[in-house]
Amino acid sequence: MKTTIPRETLAFFKKLSNNNNRDWFNAHKPEFKAIEAKVKSAYNHLGELMNAHDKIEKIKIFRIYRDVRFSKNKLPYKTHFGGSFARHKPELRGGYYLHIQPNNESFIATGFWNPNKEDLFRIRKEFEMDDSEIRAILNNKTFKSTWGGFVGDELKTAPRDFDKQHPAIDLIKRKQFIFTKKYSDKEVLSEDFLNKVNTSYKIIRPYFDYMSDVLTTNLNGESLL
Numbered sequence: 001m002k003t004t005i006p007r008e009t010l011a012f013f014k015k016l017s018n019n020n021n022r023d024w025f026n027a028h029k030p031e032f033k034a035i036e037a038k039v040k041s042a043y044n045h046l047g048e049l050m051n052a053h054d055k056i057e058k059i060k061i062f063r064i065y066r067d068v069r070f071s072k073n074k075l076p077y078k079t080h081f082g083g084s085f086a087r088h089k090p091e092l093r094g095g096y097y098l099h100i101q102p103n104n105e106s107f108i109a110t111g112f113w114n115p116n117k118e119d120l121f122r123i124r125k126e127f128e129m130d131d132s133e134i135r136a137i138l139n140n141k142t143f144k145s146t147w148g149g150f151v152g153d154e155l156k157t158a159p160r161d162f163d164k165q166h167p168a169i170d171l172i173k174r175k176q177f178i179f180t181k182k183y184s185d186k187e188v189l190s191e192d193f194l195n196k197v198n199t200s201y202k203i204i205r206p207y208f209d210y211m212s213d214v215l216t217t218n219l220n221g222e223s224l225l
Contacts, residue, residue, distance in 0.1 A: 002191050003045040006038040010102040010185055013079045017102075020075040032064070036081075042194060043083045043098065049198040050096070053205065055088035080105070091225060093212040096201055104184045108197055110204045111178040112211065113152075119215055124159060124172045126214045131168035137206050146203045152176025177211070179204065 012035055016025065025032070040061055047059045061083040068074045080101035087094060097109040115123060127134065137143060138150075155173040158164035162172050181200055187193060216225050 003042050003194060004191055005042050005100060005188050005193060006035055007189055009035050009039060009081070009100060010189070013102050016077060017079045020077055020079070022076055025077055036061075036064075039081050039100070046098065046194045046198060047085055049194065050085060050201055053202050054208075055092055056085050057088045058086040060084050060086070087208070091212065091216060092208070093215045094204075094208040098197065100188060102185060104182070106183045106185070106188045107180050108183070108200060109178055109180045110147075110201065111150075111152075111176070111207075113176060113178060115177070120175065122215060122219075123177070123211070124162065125219055127168045127171040128162065128166060129219070131171055133210060134171065134207075137210055140206070143203055143206070146200050147179040147181060149179075150174060150177060151180055152178040179207075 047056050082099050085096040099107050153175040
């Protein structure tokens with residue numbers, strides 16, 4: 001029997017969107033917990049598939065409860081499942097994310113969400129010295145057709161101490177180095193969804209290998225580990 005995202009997942013979140021309050025959720029909590037257990041099983045199965053081509057250190061399924069303390073949106077519950085897959089640190093960098101949400105809002109994401117100051121500077125210096133290797137990865141036909149191009153935040157101009165006329169300034173001014181891929185509800189509920197996600201994650205590997213090498217060496221290529 002194949003492990004899949006249970007069909008009732010999307011239906012439950014649609015109902016929760018129309019009843020996002022504690023009374024309704026508490027009345028339907030047994031239904032949610034049953035769905036959550038199946039979804040956790042699906043995430044764990046995906047992690048097993050990924051371990052055939054990567055080293056996944058930790059799988060984390062995020063809680064449904066929203067932190068509303070500093071948000072104008074006071075709705076108490078998320079209307080999606082989100083989970084991350086952490087690679088074995090410190091030698092393997094980057095991470096994976098799987099987001100399950102109805103109305104064709106599901107997606108997967110990979111990359112580097114918010115590199116710390118040191119890592120961000122190291123990445124930018126690498127692009128400044130030689131952007132040929134990263135561009136070859138980004139322009140690979142299979143890679144590009146699967147993931148497209150970078151998404152995420154970037155500066156409006158060159159970072160401090162970088163030349164705004166540099167040929168790689170489009171890469172250097174980035175603050176995040178993320179790729180995303182969207183899925184329809186029909187795709188999410190299909191029997192081969194987790195296998196397709198795993199294949200997409202596998203295709204990101206040359207990028208992760210490159211970035212891991214950059215972030216574990218200094219500008220002379222000497223190991224920092």
